Amino acid sequence: MAIIRNTLAKKAVFEIIQGNKTAMSQTEIFAKVNNICDRVTVYRILERLVKEVKIHKIVNINGVINYAPCDACSHEQHVHHDHLHFSCTTCKKLTCIADNHIELNIPSNYQVAEVFLTVSGICPDCVIMA
Amino acid sequence: MAIIRNTLAKKAVFEIIQGNKTAMSQTEIFAKVNNICDRVTVYRILERLVKEVKIHKIVNINGVINYAPCDACSHEQHVHHDHLHFSCTTCKKLTCIADNHIELNIPSNYQVAEVFLTVSGICPDCVIMA
C-alpha cells in the first residue's frame, strides 16, 4: 500500500533542490516555490522525499536543517549519506563534498551507526571575493 | 570594560552543565534551573558562558543545540572544540569524546576553518539495556 503520487508541488520542490548548487533550508525552498503550495505542504513533501531517498537532510553548524539531492549518495545500490559537508562562514551556503573516508577512534563500547562530518570555512566563491 | 559578574543564576547554570555526563539543551537546562531565573536569562547566560570559553556549543544531528563544559577543550592554553561528539539514537544523549584527529580530503580551493565530527549510534548505557 501507500502509493506514491507525483504531484505538481512535489515535482517543483524536487526541481528546486536539484537546481541549486548548495543545500537549501525549508525556508529557502518555500521562498522559491512561489506559492504553488502551502508552507505546511513543503514540510510534508520534504519528509516524503527524504523517505524516498531522493534528497537527504543535513544539519548545518548553526542547527538549521538543509536539504540536498541524493545523486552523490547512492553508490552501487547501497545508500550512504556520510559524505563530507562544507559550511561557508561567509555566504552561509552548505555544500556536499565527495566521500571522505575517515578513521575513527571511538571507545569500543560505543556502537557506531552513521558519521556526520561537516567542515566550516570559506568556500571557493567567497575566497575569490576576498 | 565589560566587567564579568558571577551571579547566582550563572553559577547554577554552569553547575548544571558541569554536573551532567552528557551535553544539554537550553530546554533541559532551564528545566533543571528550578525557576531560579527566567527562560530568557538562561539564553543570555549560555551566550556569555560560551564567550568566556567555559562551555561549548554542539549541534546535535537533529539540529538541537546542546552545551557541554569545556574541560576537555583547552589543551596547553590553546582552545579547540573540534573533538568528536557521539549522538545516541536511543537515549538521544550527546557525549563529548576525546580528540579525534582526522585526515580530510577537501578540494584545495576550500579554506578550512573548523571540523565538526559527530557520530551517531548506540551509547554504552543503551547497548547494555538491549
Added chain:
DNA sequence: TACAATTATGCAACATTGTTGCGTTAATAA
C-alpha cells in the same frame, strides 16, 4: 471516460524555540 479509493493539500490553530526592548535589580569597585 467515469468512478472509487486514498494520497496529498489547505487552512487554522497550536507548540516550541529563540530574540528584542526597556524599566528594574543587584553585583562589584571605589
Added chain:
DNA sequence: TTATTAACGCAACAATGTTGCATAATTGTA
C-alpha cells in the same frame, strides 16, 4: 555606603515546525 552598569524579568514578538480535519487531486480500475 554609594555609584556604576552588568544582569535580570517581563512582555511582546518572530521564526520554525506540528497536528487535525475537511477538501482536492491523483491514480488504478471498470
